[in-house]
Amino acid sequence: MSHANHSEAGGPTYLWLAAVPLSLFLLLVWGLSRHDLPWHVDTPWVPSLGLSLAFRIDGLGALMLALITGIGTWVFVYASGYLAHEPRRGQLFTVLILFMLAMIGAVTADNLLLLFLFWELTSITSFLLVGFNHEQAEARAASRQALLVTMGGGLAMLGGLVLLGQMAGTWTLSGIVAAGPTLANDPRLPYALVLVLLGAFTKSAQFPFHFWLPNAMSAPTPVSAYLHSATMVKLGIYLMARLDPAFNDLLFWEVMLIGSGTVTAVWAAVLALRERDLKRILARSTVSALGTMTLLIGLPSAGAGLAVVAFMFAHALYKAPLFMVAGNIDHATGTRNIGQLMGLRRAMPWTAAAAVLAGLSMAGLPLSFGFVAKDIIAVAKAESEIFTLVSYATVLVNAVAIAVAGVAAVRVFWGPLELPRNQVHEVSWRMLLPPLAIVFLGMEFEFFPALADPLLLAAARSIAPGLGEVSLSAAYDLEALLSATGITALIGLLFFLAWDRMHEALHTLNRFDRYGPAALYDRLLHGLARIAAWHTRHLQHGRVSGYLQLTLAALLSMGMFGWLHTNSRLELTWDWPDHAWAWAVACLLLVAGAAAAATLRTRIAVLMASGLVGYGSAVLFLFAGAPDLALTQFAVETVLVVVAASVLPHYGTAPLQQEPLRASSGVLAAAAGIGVFLLLVHLSNLPVNGELAEWFGRTSLAEARGRNVVNVIIVDFRALDTLGEIAVVAFSLLAALPLLAGLRKGRVP
Amino acid sequence: MSLILMLAISIAVAAGVLLVLSRDVFRLIVGLAVLGSATNLIVFAAARPGGLIPAVIEAGATQLPAAAANPLPQALVLTAIVIGFALLCFALVLGAYLVRQGGQQNVDRLAAAEPAATDPVKPPVLEQ
Numbered sequence: 097m098s099h100a101n102h103s104e105a106g107g108p109t110y111l112w113l114a115a116v117p118l119s120l121f122l123l124l125v126w127g128l129s130r131h132d133l134p135w136h137v138d139t140p141w142v143p144s145l146g147l148s149l150a151f152r153i154d155g156l157g158a159l160m161l162a163l164i165t166g167i168g169t170w171v172f173v174y175a176s177g178y179l180a181h182e183p184r185r186g187q188l189f190t191v192l193i194l195f196m197l198a199m200i201g202a203v204t205a206d207n208l209l210l211l212f213l214f215w216e217l218t219s220i221t222s223f224l225l226v227g228f229n230h231e232q233a234e235a236r237a238a239s240r241q242a243l244l245v246t247m248g249g250g251l252a253m254l255g256g257l258v259l260l261g262q263m264a265g266t267w268t269l270s271g272i273v274a275a276g277p278t279l280a281n282d283p284r285l286p287y288a289l290v291l292v293l294l295g296a297f298t299k300s301a302q303f304p305f306h307f308w309l310p311n312a313m314s315a316p317t318p319v320s321a322y323l324h325s326a327t328m329v330k331l332g333i334y335l336m337a338r339l340d341p342a343f344n345d346l347l348f349w350e351v352m353l354i355g356s357g358t359v360t361a362v363w364a365a366v367l368a369l370r371e372r373d374l375k376r377i378l379a380r381s382t383v384s385a386l387g388t389m390t391l392l393i394g395l396p397s398a399g400a401g402l403a404v405v406a407f408m409f410a411h412a413l414y415k416a417p418l419f420m421v422a423g424n425i426d427h428a429t430g431t432r433n434i435g436q437l438m439g440l441r442r443a444m445p446w447t448a449a450a451a452v453l454a455g456l457s458m459a460g461l462p463l464s465f466g467f468v469a470k471d472i473i474a475v476a477k478a479e480s481e482i483f484t485l486v487s488y489a490t491v492l493v494n495a496v497a498i499a500v501a502g503v504a505a506v507r508v509f510w511g512p513l514e515l516p517r518n519q520v521h522e523v524s525w526r527m528l529l530p531p532l533a534i535v536f537l538g539m540e541f542e543f544f545p546a547l548a549d550p551l552l553l554a555a556a557r558s559i560a561p562g563l564g565e566v567s568l569s570a571a572y573d574l575e576a577l578l579s580a581t582g583i584t585a586l587i588g589l590l591f592f593l594a595w596d597r598m599h600e601a602l603h604t605l606n607r608f609d610r611y612g613p614a615a616l617y618d619r620l621l622h623g624l625a626r627i628a629a630w631h632t633r634h635l636q637h638g639r640v641s642g643y644l645q646l647t648l649a650a651l652l653s654m655g656m657f658g659w660l661h662t663n664s665r666l667e668l669t670w671d672w673p674d675h676a677w678a679w680a681v682a683c684l685l686l687v688a689g690a691a692a693a694a695t696l697r698t699r700i701a702v703l704m705a706s707g708l709v710g711y712g713s714a715v716l717f718l719f720a721g722a723p724d725l726a727l728t729q730f731a732v733e734t735v736l737v738v739v740a741a742s743v744l745p746h747y748g749t750a751p752l753q754q755e756p757l758r759a760s761s762g763v764l765a766a767a768a769g770i771g772v773f774l775l776l777v778h779l780s781n782l783p784v785n786g787e788l789a790e791w792f793g794r795t796s797l798a799e800a801r802g803r804n805v806v807n808v809i810i811v812d813f814r815a816l817d818t819l820g821e822i823a824v825v826a827f828s829l830l831a832a833l834p835l836l837a838g839l840r841k842g843r844v845p
Numbered sequence: 846m847s848l849i850l851m852l853a854i855s856i857a858v859a860a861g862v863l864l865v866l867s868r869d870v871f872r873l874i875v876g877l878a879v880l881g882s883a884t885n886l887i888v889f890a891a892a893r894p895g896g897l898i899p900a901v902i903e904a905g906a907t908q909l910p911a912a913a914a915n916p917l918p919q920a921l922v923l924t925a926i927v928i929g930f931a932l933l934c935f936a937l938v939l940g941a942y943l944v945r946q947g948g949q950q951n952v953d954r955l956a957a958a959e960p961a962a963t964d965p966v967k968p969p970v971l972e973q
Contacts, residue, residue, distance in 0.1 A: 625966045632968075638959035640873070640952035644865055673847055673895045683853035686886075690860035690879055699871050706875045709857060709882045716850070716886070720894035721914030725923055732930040736878075739934050746941035747871050748950065761866040769859030772887065776851040779891050788917050789892075793909025796902060803902040805909055809920035821924050828931040832938040839941055 110189045111176040111526065117168035117196060124161050133158060133554055138206075145209075146267045152206035155554025159405060160203035160327075160334055162551060163412050167326040168196050170530035174420055175318035177526025178427065188228055188316065195221035199327050203334055206268045208257040211335075212250065215295070218328050219246040225323060226315040235314040241617065245298050245308045253295020253335075259288035269338060276342020286348055292339065293352055300332025300386045303360040307614035310371070310379040317423025320375060325382050325415035330408060333389045337404060337559045340393050344560075353394025354486060360387030362489050365496035369595070370602045374422045374432040374504060378415065381458075381500040384493055385411050391486065393559070401560030405552050413538030414457040417531035418504050421451040424523045424531075425508060434503060439513035443520040448509040450531035455505025457538050459498040459588065491584050498588025499595060507595075648764050655771050666777050678719035685712030697752045703740050707733050724806050746839055850890055857883040868951045870940045877936060881929040885922045892918040 127135070134154035141147045153161065175192065179185035198221055201214035220243070227239030261267050263282050264275040279285050296302075301309040312324055323329070336353065343349040361384045368380035385407070392404040424447045425440065426432045441448040513520070522528070541548045556563050591598065609615060635646075673679050689708025696702050714729035792805050792813065802808035810818050861883055864876025892915040900916035902909055909916070947955045960969045 629962075629966045633962060636959065638953075638956040638961070640955070641866055641868055642953075648862065648866075668848060671847065671895065674897050676847075679847060680849060683849045686853040686882075687856050690857040690883075693875055693879055694860040694863050702872065702875050706878045709879050712853075713882050713886055717889070719897065720889070721896050721899045722889070722894070722919050722922075723899050725889075725919055725926070728923055728926050732926055736930060736933060740937055743937050743941040747944055752869055752872065753950075755867055755869070755872075758866070761863055764866060765859045765862040768862040769855045772858045772883075773851055773855035776854060776887065776890060780851070780893070784893055784915075786915065789909075789915040792916050793900070793902070793913070796909070797907055803904075805900040805902065805913075805916040806919045806923065809916060810923060814920065817924060821928055824928050825931040828935040832935050835938050835942040839938070839945060 109176045109180060109526075110185065111173065113189055113193065114169050114172035114176070116193060117165045117172060120200070121162070121165035121169055124158065124165060128158060128551070136206075146261075147209055148207055148267070150206040150210065150268055151204045152268075152270055153204050154558045155551070155556070156334065156337060156405070156558035157203050159409065159551055159555035160330070161200065163330075163409070164196060164199045164203070164327050167412055167416050167534065168322065170534050171318050171322040171326075171416070173526055174321065174423075174530040175316075177524045178316065178318050178423055180524070180526075182316075184228075188225070188319075191221050191224045191228075192319070192322070195225065195323065195328075199331070202331055206270055208261050208267050208269060208272075209254075211269065212254045212257060215253065215299070215331065216247060216250045218331060219243060219250055219299075222246070222312075222323055222328055225319040226312045228316055228319070229314065232314065238308075238311040238314045242308045242312045244621075245305055245617070249295045249298025249305065252291045252298075256288045256291025256293075256295065259284055259291065263288065273339065273342045276339075277345070279342070280346060285346075289343065289346075289349060289352070292335070293356075296332035296335045297356060297390075298332070299335075300329050300390065301360075301383045302332070302356050302387060302390055303363055304613040306360055306364055306367075306383045307612070307617065309383050310367075310376045313373070313375040313379050317375070317419055317426065320379070321416045321419035321423070324379060325419055326412040329382065329386060330389075330412070333386060333393070333404070333408065336390060336393045337401075340401070340559050341561055344396060350394050350396060353390050357387045357389070357391030357394060358486050358489050360384070361391060361493040362387075365493045366602070366605075368496055368500055369591075369598050370605065372433050372435055372599070374425065374434055374437070374508070375419070377434070377500055377503060378418055378422060381497055382411075382415055384496065385415070388490065388493060391490075398560040398563045401563055402552070402556040404559065405555040409541070409548065409552060410457065410538065413534055413541070414454045417450055417454040417535045417538075418458065418501075420527065420531040420534075421447055421454065421504065424527050427523055427527065428520050430519075434508060436514055437508040438511040439509070440520060441509040443513065444509075444522045446522060446528045446532065450528070450535050451505040451509060453535040453539060454531065455501035457535065458501035458505075459585070491587065494584045495587035495591050498585060499591035502588070502592035503595060507592075645760060645764060648768065652764070652767050652771055655775070659774070662778075666774070667781055668777065669780065673720065675719045679716060682712050682716035682719065685709070685715060688712075697754065699744055699747055699752060700741075702752070703737065703744070707737055710736075722806075724804070743839070847895075850886075854883050854886050854890065857886070868953055870944055870950055870952055870955070873952055874933065874936045874940050878929075878933050881925075881933070885925050885929070888925070889918050889922050 134152055134157075136153075137149070137151045139149040141149045172189075172192070175185075175189065179188060182188070195218060198214050198217035202211060202218055205211040205214055223239045223243040225239075226242050227235050229235045230239075260272050260279075263279050263284055264272045266272060266275065298305045298308075301307075309324060309329065313320055315324070340349075364380050364383035364387060368377050368384065371377045371380055389404050389407055389411075392400045392407065395403075422432060424444065425437060428444060428447075429437065429440070431437065553563070685708050689705050689710075689712055692705035692708065693702050696705055710729055710733035714726045714733070717723070717729060718726035792809055796802055796805045796808045800808045800812040802812065857879055861876050861880035864872050864879060867873055867876065894914060896912055896914060898910065898913045900909060900914050900919060943955050944950055947957060949955050962969045
C-alpha cells in the first residue's frame with residue numbers, strides 16, 4: 097500500500113481547516129488570560145426532563161480543551177499532507193471536525209445527559225474514522241469493535257449517571273462532585289460507580305476492554321494520532337478524574353482504579369512486546385500509559401492529581417508525534433513492520449529527528465514519568481504494602497515505555513537500510529512540521545515546566561482540591577527521581593536490546609489468546625449472529641401454512657388471555673327476529689356454503705360454495721333492515737364470480753387434491769369456531785350503546801340533507817374513510833394489472 | 846341475538862380457518878373470502894339486529910324512528926364488503942400468477958421469495 101508512486105489527487109488540500117482548531121485554541125488562551133476559571137454557562141433546554149445546556153470549564157476542562165484544539169491544529173495540518181492522495185479526504189475532514197466539536201462538548205458539559213450525548217457522539221465519529229478505509233474488511237471489523245465496546249460502555253455509563261443523578265438530586269457533574277461525600281452510605285452507590293466506570297474503562301481501553309484500541313489502528317494515522325493517543329481515549333481518564341474528588345476516599349473506588357489501572361499498565365506493556373507493527377506497538381504503549389493514569393487517579397494523595405495531569409499532558413505531547421512518525425514511515429516505505437524497517441535516517445532525516453526527540457520525551461524526561469515515579473514512590477513509602485507492588489509494576493511499565501521509545505525512535509532509523517534506497521523518500525513538509533512542532537513544544541515544557549505551571553496546577557486542583565501551592569519545577573525530589581529513573585532506564589535499555597528475543601519468547605502466550613477478552617468478544621459477536629439467524633429461520637421459514645398457524649395461534653391466545661381477564665356471563669337468550677324463517681334460510685345457506693367450500697374438490701364448486709356464504713349473508717342483511725348491505729353483497733358476489741372465472745383457468749384444470757385433515761389445522765379451526773361463538777355470546781350479554789346511532793339518526797337529515805342514514809354516514813360523515821376505501825379498490829386494480837398482463841402473455845417476466 | 850346466527854357464524858369461521866390453513870393456493874384464497882364474510886357478520890351481529898325497518902328517515906319525519914336498524918355497523922360493514930372484495934380480486938390474480946410462476950399449487954413450496962438458507966448466518970440470496 098505504498099503511496100510513493102501516487103500523484104497528488106486533485107482538489108483542495110484543506111490545509112486551511114487547521115485554522116478552525118487554531119482559532120479555538122487562541123480563543124481559549126485569550127480567555128484564560130482574561131477570565132478566571134471556572135467558566136459557567138447554563139441555558140434551559142428541555143426543563144421537564146431535567147435537561148439543560150449546562151457547560152462548565154474548570155482547570156481540567158481547560159487542559160483537555162488545550163489538548164483538543166492545540167494538538168488538533170497540528171493534526172489537521174498533518175492530515176492535509178497525509179491525505180494528499182486520498183480522493184475522499186473531504187469526508188474525513190468533515191468527520192474529524194465533528195469529532196473535535198463532540199470532544200469539546202464532552203469535556204465542557206456539566207449536565208450529565210449532555211455529557212452522555214457528546215460522549216456517544218465521539219464514539220460514533222470514531223466509528224466513522226476508524227472505518228474510513230471501509231473497503232478493507234479489517235478496518236470494518238475494527239470500527240465495529242470500537243463502536244460496540246465504547247458504545248456499550250457508554251450505555252452502562254448512562255445508567256450509572258442516572259443513578260448518581262437520582263441519588264444526588266442534581267443533574268450536573270459539579271453538583272454530584274459537591275454531593276459526593278454524602279452519597280457514601282447510599283446502597284446504590286457501588287452499582288452506580290461500577291456502571292460509570294464501565295463507561296470510562298471501555299473508552300480509555302482499560303483491562304479487560306483493552307483489545308479494541310490496537311485494532312483501531314486501521315484508522316488513517318492522523319486519526320490515530322488525534323483520537324487514539326491525544327484526545328478521545330483520555331475521555332475515560334477525564335471522567336474518572338472529574339469524579340475523583342467525590343469518591344477518592346472510598347475504598348471501593350481506590351481498589352477499582354488502582355487494580356484495573358495496574359493490570360492494564362502491566363499487561364499492555366507485555367503485549368506491546370508481542371507486536372511487530374509500529375502503530376500497534378505505539379497503541380499498546382498508549383493503553384499502558386492510560387492504565388498508569390487510571391492508577392494515578394486512584395491513588396489517595398493530592399500529589400497524584402498533579403502527576404496525572406502532568407502525565408496526561410506529556411503523553412499527548414510525545415505520543416501524537418510518534419504516531420505521526422509511524423505514519424510518515426508507513427507513507428514513505430509502505431510498511432510498518434519493524435522487522436523490515438531499518439536505517440531510515442539517511443532517507444528520512446527530519447522524521448528521524450522528530451522521532452528521536454519524541455522518543456527521548458517518552459523515555460522519561462521530568463514532566464512525563466518523572467512525576468509519575470516520584471509520586472508512586474512517595475505514596476508507597478508512606479502508605480500500605482500494596483503500593484510497593486504497584487511501584488514495582490510501574491518500574492516495569494516504564495521500562496517497556498523506554499524500550500518502545502527506543503524501537504520507534506532509534507531502531508527503525510539506525511543500522512543499514514534494508515529496503516531499496518529508491519523506494520524510500522522523505523515526506524512533505526505538511527507531514528514533517530506537525531511532529532517536530534509538537535515535540536519542540538513538549539521539550540520546551542520539559543525544560544521550563546514553569547511555562548505550563550498555571551494550567552497544570554489549575555487542572556490538578558480540579559482533581560485534588562487539597563493540593564497546595566506547588567510549582568512544577570520545584571516539585572521534583574531529585575534523589576527519589578534519580579533512583580527511580582536510573583533503575584528503570586537500565587531495565588528499559590535491556591528490554592530494548594532484547595526486544596526480538598522477548599518477542600520470540602512471548603509467542604508462547606499465543607495459545608492463551610483464545611481465552612482472552614478479545615476472543616470472548618469474537619465469540620459473543622459470532623454467537624449473536626448465530627442466535628439471530630437461528631430464530632429468524634425458525635420464524636421466517638418460508639412456509640405460508642406455518643406463518644398462518646402461528647398468526648392464528650397468537651391471535652387465539654390473545655383472545656384467550658383477554659377472556660380470562662373479563663368477568664363475562666355466558667347466558668344464552670332465546671330471542672326471535674321478525675322474520676325468523678328468513679334468518680333460518682340465511683343461516684342454512686351460510687353453513688351449507690362454508691361446509692361445502694371446505695370439502696368440495698373442484699375449484700368451480702368451491703368458488704360457488706363460497707358464493708353461497710356471501711349470498712347467505714346478503715339474505716340475512718335483507719331481512720335485518722339492511723337493504724343497502726344486501727344489495728352490495730349481491731353485487732360483489734356476482735362480480736367476484738366473474739373475476740374468479742376469468743383467472744380460474746390459470747389455476748389448472750386438475751381437481752383439487754384431497755387433503756388429510758391435519759391435527760393442527762383441526763384444532764385451530766375448532767378453537768377459532770368456539771372462540772367466535774363465545775365472543776358472540778359475550779357480546780349478546782353486553783348492553784347496546786345506541787348513542788352514536790341516535791346521533792346519526794338525528795343529524796342525518798338536519799345537517800347532511802339525506803334520508804338514507806347509512807349512505808349519509810358513508811358519503812358525508814365518514815367521507816374521508818370512503819375515499820380511502822375507493823383508493824384501496826383502485827390500488828388493488830393497479831397492483832393486479834401487471835400480474836394480469838404477465839398472465840395474458842402466457843409467460844412470467 | 847339469535848342463537849342460530851351465532852352458531853352459523855361460528856361454523857363459517859371454523860370452515861374459513863380450515864380453508865386458510867390448507868396447502869392449496871386456491872382453497873386459501875376462498876378461505877379468505879369465507880372468513881371475510883363471517884367477520885362482517887360478527888360486526889353486524891354486534892348491534893343485535895332483529896327488526897325489518899331499514900335506517901331510512903321517512904318522508905315527513907326529521908329523524909330516524911327508534912325501531913329502525915342501527916346504521917353505524919351497517920356503514921362499517923358496507924365499507925368492509927367493498928374492501929374485502931378488492932382484496933379478494935387481487936388475491937385471486939396474485940394466486941394465479943404465483944401458480945403460473947412456481948408451477949405449484951402448494952403454498953408451502955411457493956417459496957421463491959424465501960429460498961432455503963445456504964450459510965449458517967448470512968441471509969439467503971434471492972436468485973434473479
